[in-house]
Amino acid sequence: MLLRLAIRSLISRRITVGLTVLAIALSTALFLGVEKVRTGARASFADTISDTDLIIGARTGGVQLLLYSVFRIGNATNNITWESYEDVISQPGVAWAVPISLGDSHRGFRVMGTTAAYFDRYKYRGGQDLTLAEGNRFDDLFDTVIGADVARQLGYRIGDPIVVAHGLASFTEHDDKPFRVAGILAKTGTPVDRTVIVSLKAIEAIHVDWQEGAQSANPVSADAVRGMDLAPSAITAAMIGVESPLQVFRLQRAINEYREEPLMAVIPGVALQELWEIVGVAETALFGVSAMVVATALIGMAAMIFSGLNERRREMAIFRAVGARPGTILGLLVLEAALMAAAGAALGVALLYTGLWIARPYVDAAFGLYLPISALTPREWAGIAAVVAGGTLVGFFPAIRAYRISLADGMTIRT
Numbered sequence: 476m477l478l479r480l481a482i483r484s485l486i487s488r489r490i491t492v493g494l495t496v497l498a499i500a501l502s503t504a505l506f507l508g509v510e511k512v513r514t515g516a517r518a519s520f521a522d523t524i525s526d527t528d529l530i531i532g533a534r535t536g537g538v539q540l541l542l543y544s545v546f547r548i549g550n551a552t553n554n555i556t557w558e559s560y561e562d563v564i565s566q567p568g569v570a571w572a573v574p575i576s577l578g579d580s581h582r583g584f585r586v587m588g589t590t591a592a593y594f595d596r597y598k599y600r601g602g603q604d605l606t607l608a609e610g611n612r613f614d615d616l617f618d619t620v621i622g623a624d625v626a627r628q629l630g631y632r633i634g635d636p637i638v639v640a641h642g643l644a645s646f647t648e649h650d651d652k653p654f655r656v657a658g659i660l661a662k663t664g665t666p667v668d669r670t671v672i673v674s675l676k677a678i679e680a681i682h683v684d685w686q687e688g689a690q691s692a693n694p695v696s697a698d699a700v701r702g703m704d705l706a707p708s709a710i711t712a713a714m715i716g717v718e719s720p721l722q723v724f725r726l727q728r729a730i731n732e733y734r735e736e737p738l739m740a741v742i743p744g745v746a747l748q749e750l751w752e753i754v755g756v757a758e759t760a761l762f763g764v765s766a767m768v769v770a771t772a773l774i775g776m777a778a779m780i781f782s783g784l785n786e787r788r789r790e791m792a793i794f795r796a797v798g799a800r801p802g803t804i805l806g807l808l809v810l811e812a813a814l815m816a817a818a819g820a821a822l823g824v825a826l827l828y829t830g831l832w833i834a835r836p837y838v839d840a841a842f843g844l845y846l847p848i849s850a851l852t853p854r855e856w857a858g859i860a861a862v863v864a865g866g867t868l869v870g871f872f873p874a875i876r877a878y879r880i881s882l883a884d885g886m887t888i889r890t
Contacts, residue, residue, distance in 0.1 A: 499815065523665050530740070568725070619656060620658040676705040
């Protein structure tokens with residue numbers, strides 16, 4: 476009977492109740508959406524590079540090595556000689572290796588020299604491959620493959636020329652050896668989108684006539700450099716895959732103890748976790764903002780119930796006249812608050828999944844943020860339970876006020 480009365484009471488005030496439920500639903504959808512974005516961002520961040528067992532570079536901090544080799548942020552403290560690289564990859568257990576050479580740039584984007592194996596070995600988002608949206612991989616010495624953001628921001632198309640600048644913040648360019656856009660990669664949501672990829676030999680080719688940061692007085696033409704030995708003398712870092720996961724730590728220790736030159740090997744997943752602990756403070760702020768939005772909606776619901784008490788005084792008096800106890804009226808208002816909170820939470824979940832279904836392709840294409848349509852996590856269920864419990868709690872205080880009013884009205888009726 477009490478539930479039926481509560482439902483009919485809510486229906487009789489459907490406009491006000493509907494607006495309150497909508498406010499709770501929107502705040503719940505925002506709360507859960509922020510949680511989905513948080514977990515999606517963390518998963519996307521952790522999947523920036525996958526299926527790579529080790530990253531090696533000159534001895535430095537693990538996070539710094541990850542930053543410049545994967546995220547193209549900062550500079551390496553030193554390079555690795557080609558001899559050391561070949562020595563490392565010849566050790567037992569190494570299944571494959573991809574060298575990386577950094578140092579130059581193009582209009583604010585990093586230029587990376589590597590081999591064709593990079594397109595096969597670099598994985599992201601749980602093993603996803605790099606794919607070409609247009610064109611092909613580099614076949615010619617001066618071919619380049621550019622990331623999706625490079626193509627979009629600079630307006631490049633297949634066949635357009637690219638001139639690489641020497642260094643990161645230099646006005647000196649390798650304009651005597653221009654590159655040609657051979658391929659444009661599909662959007663990945665990783666630093667690859669902002670990278671200009673060339674071959675290792677091309678990196679050597681544009682630097683054969685450079686010494687101490689300046690071009691020599693006798694430059695070598697692009698045609699002449701094709702006939703030269705362009706074997707690299709040094710690289711910046713390398714990605715390594717092992718034959719068995721059991722060999723990762725043994726190989727890592729061997730590289731860290733390498734005696735020919737100071738080297739360092741990091742496990743990408745471990746370094747990514749360390750980096751997330753540094754940059755992941757924003758997720759706490761997002762969680763706090765969404766929680767405040769939910770609290771604001773619940774307070775608005777309490778204000779709506781408080782403001783309607785005087786209008787419902789006649790209704791409560793009738794309940795008292797027909798024999799309803801003050802506790803019954805208190806329970807009625809608490810039940811109404813719980814029903815509004817539960818309806819708002821359920822509608823919020825529906826809005827969340829509808830929004831995910833509509834926005835997921837656009838968010839992935841524009842920002843590279845993958846938001847899977849998955850079941851609610853225990854933390855999200857806890858958030859929904861908190862919304863319902865909070866709505867019930869904030870409805871308890873107006874119910875106490877109604878209880879006191881019904882006591883007073885009951886005494887008047889008996890008098």
